[in-house]
Amino acid sequence: MKWYVLQVMTGSERDVCTALRRKGVQARAPAQRMEIRRRGQWQTEERLLLPGYVFVGAEYTAALFHVVSPVPGVIRWLGLERGEPQALDTREALRWRLDSTETLEPSRVLFRADGTWHVLDGPLAEFAGDVVRMDRRQRRAYVVTSLGGTPQRIRFGVVPVDGDAR
Template sequence: MYKNWYAVQVRTGKEDKFVEWCEKKIDHQAYKDIFIPKVMMAKKYQGKWHDEKRVLFPGYVFVISDTPEKLFQELKKIPDLTKMLGEYKGEIFPIYSKEVQYLLKYDQQGHVVKMSTGYIEGDHIIITDGPLKGYEALIKKIDRHKRLAFIEINLLNQPNIIKVGLEIISKQ
């Protein structure tokens, strides 16, 4: 049973290439899964809205493994590795279970977070559908014109503001 998740810092923009290299060059017994969480966002160009996938945590790749030492040795073979997060005095610590549960909630099919929909009533945001439903308190800011919500989550005890897709249907 693989239960430990690790975050690997890589060069921003090289996440897909890093995963591709890992799948080709490292021992697959060192990990169960290696992936880049992505997010669906709406972007307007040529006068129309288009769905677009973007990296949820630019510069990070996530790995599920029960053999962190072996994993770290294997990852050293790959260019663009910056460091494994949670490394302290030669030991590697997994992402906290609370953070894993949070990431799993947002991890939809294929490691892609789908867009949420909702409406504004007075000063309150009410999410009617999508992964933000029930987590309205995490929303720090919205950009209705770009269809984005800025949410704050903790990853390895550090607050991170991430952008996720949010379409506001109406404002009352």
């Protein structure tokens, strides 16, 4: 099975996944747990990893195109080449954790006294080389990576770890 990327209307990702599953198409909108600060307290919430995008797992055919395209909320297939969407390679599919339907946990990041950091584990470990900004105070890491040939800025939740603790 190959994975393809759909651009969908932001806010309709879960509805699109549900509609596609009813039609027998495997669809995922990866989610992650993030710590959000509200009224001075940290709360854990589930947020979409890629708002506006849904992954479709199938072998691409014209019939699949005609099943997926009319679903309300679907805008377009990403990575079109000669009229057909290009599948993600296996490494990229694993990088996005498409082999699992579970919600991703925040990544643990070691923050050293000299201002440097190191990703210890979690989904951010796959994107550590693409981090453009690490915000310890807000517990966020910002990554720029390619998705279907389009550069995307993605926000990951992190759990800070001080010093040399592991």
